[in-house]
Amino acid sequence: MGLKTPARDGAANRTSESASAAGRKMSAGQAPMREFSRSLPMSLMRAREAVMRHFRPSLRAHGLTEQQWRILRALSSIDAIEVTDLAHVAFLLGPSLSRILRDLEGRRLIERKTVKSDLRRGTVSITAKGLKLIEAVAPHSEAIYAEMTRRYGAQKLAELQDMLHMLENSLLAMPVRGGSGDADEGDDGK
Amino acid sequence: MGLKTPARDGAANRTSESASAAGRKMSAGQAPMREFSRSLPMSLMRAREAVMRHFRPSLRAHGLTEQQWRILRALSSIDAIEVTDLAHVAFLLGPSLSRILRDLEGRRLIERKTVKSDLRRGTVSITAKGLKLIEAVAPHSEAIYAEMTRRYGAQKLAELQDMLHMLENSLLAMPVRGGSGDADEGDDGK
């Protein structure tokens, strides 16, 4: 399952209170490092959790986890898709996908076939039962999405999406230092 | 551990290609539902993954997972903090935190004490060894963050942060339908 609402408010601001105690042992010239709660990964994670918090009750009421929903959702708009491609679309790793597909197949929400021309590959498609489940959940989801849009502002939401995609593209174009990247392992002058 | 780079590019656009096949069994008036890959949760997840991808190699090289880093990072700027508060700050659930603290304590990166006035509560603080580890990792992280800022644009990044926080606040103020929320369980007219 995905996040469920790890934690929130509370004494989360204790940090700033005792921020004066920061860097107590940091040697002289060290910048005290970015305020933790304002780091980009944390902001993105909290934002996503704030969003998902509203969708999970409906999903759960229909016996679906976040990941299962992503899979069915991706399958709902196509006829069939190969496992690897599904992993990309639903943003899941192979092993997780493998396990979840096994479960969804057991529940007759999806079907699998092996590609005749290449027996290593398998394709996945949603069943009528799976589509029915989607049709049952979708209206709730769309209503929630609509309410979110109303509260945050449609234009601001679109702008946020654009900025997120631009960020994603900027960072995908940035070489990963220390990672077994495709290239650019240049000077690790640290 | 956190995400590790579940999947990316590839045939991720197969969706839009065969989008014509969408809603094949959707009964008449049904809107075909939001394009999956453009959903806000997916955008946020992909953006976060694009960010974390750059930080993980450095963390891993120092023997730290994303969650362990969040904990040490949160502890580094305060003298001590109670377990529950740490869960809020590091955005972890109690059980996960419990396990991770056990491990970090075993590695002498943190220390724990029980509060004398309330034996149920425990406080956590970072050790000298833990601080040393942070000092070793921090320069790498800051350098990566700086490069990200340079590529995406400092102003745009600040604006994105603001928009994320506004989104978070908007959605925290929005009642959760079907969740065992504090109130507003009004009409579930579905």
Next chain:
DNA sequence: GGGAGATGATTAACATGTTAAATGAAATGG
């Protein structure tokens, strides 16, 4: 053809996410 290496999918093993339940200690109310 046939073997070496590449590829797609699954399995294995362990860390974390997630919910429920258990444990131990403190507050509360008779």
Next chain:
DNA sequence: CCATTTCATTTAACATGTTAATCATCTCCC
């Protein structure tokens, strides 16, 4: 005071995330 309830933390149990290894198939090249 003591029983009940509440609270902080941990444990239990299972799903998922993550990396490495396995297995079967396929490709390429000799």
